[in-house]
Amino acid sequence: MTSEPTSGSGADPAQPGDPAGLDPAETLRMIQQQQEAARDATEPDGRLLFGAWGLAWLIGYLAMWITARDTGSPEVWAGWVLAGCIVGAVAFTVVHSVTKTAGLRGASARVGAMYGWTWFLAFTAYAVMLGAMGDAGASTEVQAIAANGFACLIVGLMYIAGGLLFEEVRMFAIGAWMLVTAVLAALVGMPNTYLVMAVAGGGGFLAMVAVEQVIRTRRRSPGPAQRTEGGGRGA
Secondary structure, eight states, X not given: OOOOOOOOSSOOOOXXXXXXXXXXXXXXXXXXXXXXXXXXXXXXXXXXXXXXXXXXXXXXXXXXXXHHTTTSSOOHHHHHHHHHHHHHHHHHHHHHHHHHTTTOOTHHHHHHHHHHHHHHHHHHHHHHHHHHHHHTTOOHHHHHHHHHHHHHHHHHHHHXXXXXXXXXXXXXXXXXXXXXXXXXXXXXXXXXXXXXXIIIIIHHHHHHHHHHHHHHHHHHSOOHHHHHHHHHHHO
C-alpha cells in the first residue's frame, strides 16, 4: 500500500519569482543598482558639467586666439563671445548643482547649495578684480594674462573642492589639470595663452566627458559572473 505524499515540515523550494529565492549575487546587484539610481538623482552629473565648461572654453578662447594671431590683441566681439560662454557655464553649473541637491535634506542640501552659489560669488569677485586692475593702470597684456590665470585658478580650485565634497576623483583630477593649465597659459605669453586655454583647458574638460561616460557605462553593465549566472537561469 503506497502512502500519499504529504506536506512535511520542511520549506518548499523557493520559486524563481519569489524574492526569498534570490541568490546573494543577484541581491547585491539589485542593491548596487538602487544605490546608483539614488546617486544619479542627488549628485551633479559630471558629464554635463565637464561638457558645459569644455565647450565654453574651447569656443570662447578659440575666438580670442583666432582674432589675436596677427595683431596680438583679440577683437571686441571675441571678448564678448568668451564672456558669454563663461557666464553661460557658470549659470549652468549653479542651476545644475542646486537643482540636483534640492531633494536632499540637512547638511547635504546646504553643502550642495553653497557649492553651487560659490561659483557665482567667485566669478563676480573675478570681474570686480579685473576692473580694479584696469582702473589702477595695468596694461592690456597684464590684464589678459591675469584674466586667464584667475579664471583657471577659480575653476581648478572649485573642481577640486567639488571632488572633495562629492568624493569624485574625476572632478578633483580635472581641477588639478586646470591649475597646470593656468601655469602653462601664463608662461607661453600672448596671444598663445588663448590657444593653451582652448586646447588644454577646453580639451581637458571634453576628454573627461568621454572618461565619465565610459566609467558610467561599465558601472551599469553586469559583470562576467552575473552574465554567466543570468544565462544559466534562462537556459
